[in-house]
Amino acid sequence: MWSCVRSNETDDSSDQQVCQDLGLILSLSSLFYLIVCFPIGLCYNALLVTVNLCNKVSMTMPDVYFVNIAIAGLVLNMVAPMQLLGPGYTHWAMWDFNNEVYITLLILFNISSLVIMYSTTLLSLDYYIERALPRTYMSSVYNTKHVCGFIWGGAVLTSFSSLLFYVCNHVSTKIIECSKMQNKEAADAIMIFIGYVVPAIAVFYALVLILRIRKESTPLDQDSGRLDPSVHRLLLVSVGVQFALWTPYYATLLVHMLSGIQGRHLHGQHLRMYYFVRGLSxxxxxxxxxxxxxxxxxxxxxxxxxxxxxLNKLHCGKQGCSQERSPEQQVVT
Known part of the structure; x- marks a missing residue:
């Protein structure tokens, strides 16, 4: 939900009409996401985590990374309704949050974004290792689980380091030590560099290395422990989609950072367009x-x-289904 930004300047009717049209587009898009995409994404993320954790023995290295991304997606699903219906988009009294709630939502959003971007990055790097150095077990499931733990820990530490600037920007009148850290642009710069620039460079380097590997068939391709060829297509599509969906958000952070550094704050129509693009991103x-x-x-x-x-196991219970036992009994006979 989005409302027009009021400006000190006198706005004519055409500007107000454009502002209302942009707000209607963003509001309808937000409603479509909350009604259709939100429940589907919540259901499929939960299924992805549940199915893989119930089949830990058959999990592969990409499965671990996608489970990690799905857990971060569940965190985003919790944040999405409060962000899209929050005070930044509507003036409802029931959504009049205080600074503590805003900061908590920002922490969860930043942690999820970092986990998603770095999981995608390390997935591409580990896939190259799997293709280039098979049977080395450098990209094994055991190692990947420990790497995912470091991803979450690093995301928490990184988000808190950048969040310190946001906190001081909100409570600077209460804490004297924060008087020298009222710089939101520094927090945006940290998130842009660590959350987007570094993963983008690493993913580009990994994709270049993967594409350089020859696709000639070898005896190792017949190994049952080798990754399925469909994973290659899944990797390329997932990396492309992730960066396509997250690039606009980091682009708005870059615009806000540059405008703050140069002292050229947006006003009037440019400010309204910025808020629209930021909401859409x-x-x-x-x-x-x-x-x-x-x-x-x-x-x-x-x-x-x-x-x-x-699903069959849940439906049949602990005793098991007769359809599953009959083939085994026939083989024994």
């Missing part, structure tokens, strides 16, 4: 929690059989 960022599990569901060949086995 946040909506696209939230959409990553909807797009990723759907791609994993349709492009990973092993997910559907695992899901059917899990």
């Amino acid at each position: 946040k909506l696209l960022a939230f959409s990553s929690s909807f797009a990723m599990p759907l791609m994993y569901r349709h492009m990973n060949k092993s997910f559907s059989p695992k899901l059917r086995r899990l």
